[in-house]
Amino acid sequence: MNLAPTPDSLAVTQPQIQTLAVVGVGLIGGSFAAACREAGIVGRVIGAGRRPETLAQAVALGLIDQAVSLEDAAQQADLIFIAAPVGAFESIFTALAPQLNPRALITDGGSTKQNVIQAARIGLKDRIGQFVPAHPMAGSHEKGPEAANAVLYRGRRVILTPVQENRAQAVERIRAIWQACGANVVLLTPAQHDAMVAAVSHLPHWVAALYMQHLLSGEDADIKFQTAGTGFRDFTRVAQGSAEMWSDIFLANRDAMLHELRGLRQVMDRAEQALESRDEKWLMNMLETAAQARAQWPEKQS
């Protein structure tokens, strides 16, 4: 048995990138560029995006070497990382497709995957196999290139949701690159991914925002806000996120969200019944189950 890798298998699992193009050089894109540099796996970094001042800032901060057009990015890069609002993906794929280097791979930082893949199919057409969808589970309340840092993905989970057109080599190369950035890579189907983020990320944000709305519309809102303590603080922290980004996410992941909302409502209706009928046994059991599950949660990711 020959354990020495063939030149071909070596090539596919090595994370080296000659020219990385980052589309959207904010927190997510800028941190990816910084992490690749820090890992020593990238030669040149170019950046594209909507706002010239953001690109100039990214150059000044050393995150990218040069600002380019999407067409130039498509031609020059052997890896393209898209970190834009998911609503913009279709037009980005459409702009990249005509000039896309046949050896290039594309990956992304989008928070939803089924609709991003749909956008990629429309934009990339028969080049769809060059796109390996990814979702790094990392973020911050801070925004923009100045918030970017090389360690954002270290120890964080990155979920890859390959499409059937991806060659195994392509998936392995993207995995190796994310691992070089310090991430723990796992593979899920796009549907599994979307259901999962709807449940553990989007639903908490949805409920926290609506809870704020509820408080604001009730009586004595001022007294309530003044008296709120640490429970309120933690429960509502996620509601501070960018309205534009989250509206985008909820609409992008609409079906999974509606499914989650129906499930949560069932549990809440049952609990309200128990409270109405003073069913102490049901309440105790529910609260005990919840408290135990939360106490046992390992908090690895946080």
Add this chain to the structure above:
Amino acid sequence: MNLAPTPDSLAVTQPQIQTLAVVGVGLIGGSFAAACREAGIVGRVIGAGRRPETLAQAVALGLIDQAVSLEDAAQQADLIFIAAPVGAFESIFTALAPQLNPRALITDGGSTKQNVIQAARIGLKDRIGQFVPAHPMAGSHEKGPEAANAVLYRGRRVILTPVQENRAQAVERIRAIWQACGANVVLLTPAQHDAMVAAVSHLPHWVAALYMQHLLSGEDADIKFQTAGTGFRDFTRVAQGSAEMWSDIFLANRDAMLHELRGLRQVMDRAEQALESRDEKWLMNMLETAAQARAQWPEKQS
């Protein structure tokens, strides 16, 4: 105009306590005893409670000088602080009433006020004016006398909800004692208090616990828990609280909770409609309102 206080008004606003009796010497009761000692306003501290080993521990820790029966506490103390599950209040008041020192005042740390006042009316009967209901907005996940500390109430809000039978002097004396412990004292009606805590404290706990229940009963629960990050961590933190205590609180504050749940459901139903119909404008507006309100919240209490 004579600004010099009369001996009588001096006596009522001074926080000095000859003998403090604490019923329930855990985190809340033990911290009250420690805070009164630290403030130098108390002579002797006696403690009563269900479990002899807890009382022995409180003596060993120096929180109380002696463990006594409820009857002895009623006879000897000029201030009685009740820090027990709200479900136990009626029997405590009933046990205190027959021997209650006519000069003694009673205050408490119960999380709900209307039902505690009802229990006090049943237990204390015509002595009800000696009870000045209070709710210190402070706590911890830690429990028991070993978690008690003299600074728990420092800078925290304490809500007094006087009953009509309270003399103004009695309310001022209780206010002065809490202030000596470092608390910021505010007065609300019992109904205002219960509505407020239902909204900012009990409802978040309720929703966080049911959200956990929902996750546990869904598909891929393991993947979801493994992938959950900081948003999940903060949103669910309150769900770790003691099931016994919270079941007690929800049932004690049942009417206010049901009112809050109806209000929250209205907002959530409206939002689900907006998501179903892809009403981006409504969603953006809602999310922006929530994010701004949360960002402007001063976080004074936390």
